[in-house]
Amino acid sequence: MAFLTEPEPSRGVFEAVAPGVSRMVAANPGLMTYHGTNTYLIKTDGGRFILDPGPAQDRQHLDVIARLEDVAGIIVSHHHADHFGAVEALRAVTGLPVYAFERFADDAFLPDILLRDGDRVGGLEVLHTPGHASDHLCLARNDGLLFSGDHVMGWNSSIVPLPDGDMGDYCRNLTRLLERDDRLYLPGHGPAIIDPQPHVRRLLDHRLKREAEILSAIASQPQAPADLSRRLYDKADPHLARAALRNVEAHLKKLEGEGRARREGDIWRAL
Template identity: 45%
Template sequence: MSIRYIKEDALPAGAVQELGRPGGPRLRRIRAGNAGPFTFLGTNSYLLGEHEVTLLDPGPEDAAHRDAILRALGDERITRILVSHTHRDHSGGVAALQAATGAPSHGFGRHRVPEGGDQDFTPDHRLADGDSVAGEGWSLTALHTPGHCGTHLCFALEGEGVLFSGDHVMSWSTSIVSPPDGDMAEYMASLERLLRRDDRLYLPGHGAPLPDPMPFTRTMLEHRQRREEGVLEVLGRHGPATVEELVPFLYLGLDARLRPAAARSLLAHLLKLAGQGEAELAPDGAWRALPG
C-alpha cells in the first residue's frame, strides 16, 4: 500500500492559520519561508493558548519568521518556548525569540552526538518522557520519540486528540533517519508507540495538518518494514553491496537531490538489520545478508 501524502499546503509563509475548535484552547500555525527538499514549504511553528502563549518550535534563525510570530501575538506574550528536536530548522530561532520575549526554552536536551544538528542549543528546562507543561485550559505531555533525531519529542494536547508530531510523522513525506544520531530501530519503535494511541489529528513540523493519522502512521511503519525486506532481498539476490550500490535498487525514480538522504536512511536500515543478526558489514565496505 502506498503512502497517501498531502502535497499541498495553502498557508503562505508568514500568515496565520487558526486550528482550534470550539471549546478547545486557541491554536495557531505559522509557516516559515525556508522551503527546500528536506523542509517542504517550510517549518511550522505553533502558538498554543491566549494572552500567555506557548510557542512550539520557533523554526529556523530567520528574521522574517521571527517577526511573523511576534506580529501574530498582538498584545499577547510568549511565556514558554517548546522545541521538538535539535535540528536547526526547528531550534535555530530560539535565541532571537528569547531575546525578544524573555521566554525560557524547553526541550529534551542537547543534541545527542558531537556533529550535525544544532550544537548551540541547550534548553533552559529539560523535558523527559511523560513530563507535562500546562496553560490556561490546556495541558501538553512530552513523548520521547527518537529515531529521526535522538532528542525528538512529540507533544500530546491532552483531551483534544491532537499530537504535535514534529518531524517524526509528517503529512508530506517520510522522515530521514541518518546515523549516528538517527536510529532506525528507535524510529520504528517510536512509530509503534504512536500507533498505540488514538489521536485524531497530527500537527507536523512540516506540511499541512494530518487528519485521521492512524492509518497513515501504520502505512509508514509498513513502508519501513517493506524497505527492510527489500534490502535483504537485494543482498540475497545480488550478493554483497555497498550502501551506494544498493540505493538504485531500492529507490526508483529518486530526485537526485535526495540521493544522499536515501543513502543515510538505507544505512540506518542496515545497521538495524546488523543489530538483529540479519546483515553484516565486511571489511571492504560491502554489506551482506546473513542466513536466517
C-alpha cells in the same frame, strides 16, 4: 504510498488550524521541508507556547514571533536547524525560557527547561520519540491532538540520518503512536493529518517492506549502501538521492543491531 498536499501557505501570519492552535509557515521551502517549517502558537492551561520557531534565516518569521504577547515559553521538537535555528535569537530578544529534551543534541546550546518522557508543559504531555533525531519530542493534548514534529508527516516520510537518527527507534515509536488513540496530528511540515492511525500504519509497513527488500538484496549479493540506494530508490535528484542513501544506511544499521546483517568494509552481507 499516497501523501497529502496543501496550497502554498501565507507567510508572516498565524492562522488557526485547530481549537487553541495557530500555525505560521516559515519561508524555507525545499525538497526536505515542503512549503516550510510549521511554527505553532499553542494555547494551554499554562499560557501560550511557541513550538519550533523555525530557521534563523527567516527574519520576517522571527520578527512576527518576537512581537507576540503573553507567551510563556518556547518548545523545541528537536535540534535540526529548520526547527531550532531561530531559538537563540528569539530567546535573546524575548527572554522566554526554552523547553527541550533533557539530552538535547546540540551541545552548543543549553535549554532552560529540560524535558523527559511523560513530563507535562501547560497540560501537554511530552512524548520522547527518537528515530528521526535522538532528541525528538511529540506533544499530546488530552483531546486527541498530537504535535507530531518530523516523526510523522503527511506530505512525505521522514529521513533517518545517522549517526543521530536510529531506524529501530523510529519504527518502535511509530508502533508507540499506533497504540494511542490520537485523532489529529499537526506535523512539523505540511498539512494536518486527520485520522492518523492508518497513515502511521502505512508508514511503518513501508519501512518494513523496504527493510525486507534491503535484506533480500544483500542476501543475494553483498553490496555497498550506495549501490542499494540506486537500485531500490532510483532518485535522479541529488538531494533526494542523498536522503535515500541515509535511509538505506539507517536500515542496514538496524539490521546489524538485530544480528541480521554484517558490514565488511563498505560491503554489507546478510547473516
